[in-house]
Amino acid sequence: MGYVRAVQNPSCQRREWRSRKEDIVGIVARRFRVPLLIVGISLTASVVLTSSRFYYAYTVQPKNFLVNDDFVRHSLIMKGNAEAPLCYRVLTEYALEAFCRISRLTMPEHYPQVAFVFKVVQNFIVFLSLSIYLRSGGMTGPAILLGVFMFALASHFSFYSSDLAYSTFSEMIFLFLSGYAINRGASGIQVVLLTVVAALNRETAVFIPGMYLANTLFCGWKYRSLKENIELLHSKSTGVGVVAILSFLAVYVGLRLLIVPNGYSGSRYGAVYPGLHLAWLNIVNYRTWRGLLWMYGILPFTLLYWTRWPSQLRAYAIVCGIPWFAVQFLFGSTDETRLFLTPLGLILIPASLRLVAGAVLDGHGKQDR
Secondary structure (H helix, E strand, C coil), X not given: CHHHHHXXXXXXXXXXXXXXXXXXXXXXXXXHHHHHHHHHHHHHHHHHHHHHHHHHHHHCCCCCHHHXXXXXXXXXXXXXXXXXXXXXXXXHHHHHHHHHHXXXXXXXXXXXXXXXXXXXXXXXHHHHHHHHHXXXXXXXXXXXXXXXXXXXXXXXCCXXXXXXXXXXXXXXXXXXXXXXXXXXXXXXXXXXXXXXXHHCCCHHHHHXXXXXXXXHXXXXXXXXXXXXXXXXXXXXXXXHHHHHHHHHHHHHHHHHHHCCCCCECCECCECCCCCHHXXXXXXXXXXXXXXXXXXXXXXXXXXXXXXXXXXXXXXXXXXXXXXXXXXXXXXXXXXXXXXXXXXXXXXXXXXXXXXXXXXXXXXXXXXXX
């Protein structure tokens, strides 16, 4: 009888189908709301960040900077005639060249348009990889959105005296994805492959096995006995880390045997080579500290709550964060604050979000009592 009535009353049938449709839409919306929001915010942030970067290039940097400087540097790298260490950072440059050839826009006058699209895609991948890294660390949807927003805001203070920094932003992608893979229990092959591919992009790939060893050996070490810690040093995980480091060294040395540099890239201070002198010049450069203050804001104050940091992030800070800053001061021009974006997304932002989440939970617990 119910079937007969439904056939006899089409309006009831339409209402039934509409109700089912609304239920399906509601389920899909609840299930995919956060991923869609993350994708939307990542895409919006990448477009805004790239637009700001190109506005900076056209209004602050020298006239025709993108063609006369950035395109020329890219061309020299592709010809194997660039200065060291730029000539060894080939992976992203080859990806950009492939992008130019696929779009059939290889002339210098086409470079700004191609570079803009490429940077939008690259920045989008950066924000997505940061999102899945935060998600793998136990962050909820709102925390992930806040973390992406914080990173996007900080990125707007990374333009000073910088080119389009393709290898730097690809470096972030590899390290965020490595953090995600490690949180998901990455296999030894995955760690080694990530290290090898990232080593073709930039020397900071050496921090990938560092992250793996930090997560394996140093997380929770004080809760293990001395015997257990010694046994862990002889475990498969240590072997994986050693193989990954050796793989990095093989790529690092191989690139330097295959590619002959056209001199060494000078620092901000002229012909000053890496070392303590360069570190001192970086330390007394007020632009370094001004840029870091703009980029990091109050986040370094989370170090006051060091004991409440997750053990993994504390291990990352010791094994990767401190050496990262030391390397940049010894080998780079630290007023180019883009060099410090990776530890911000890898360590400081997750630590800050976890501290806030812990404080909220503690507050609710006290209210309940």
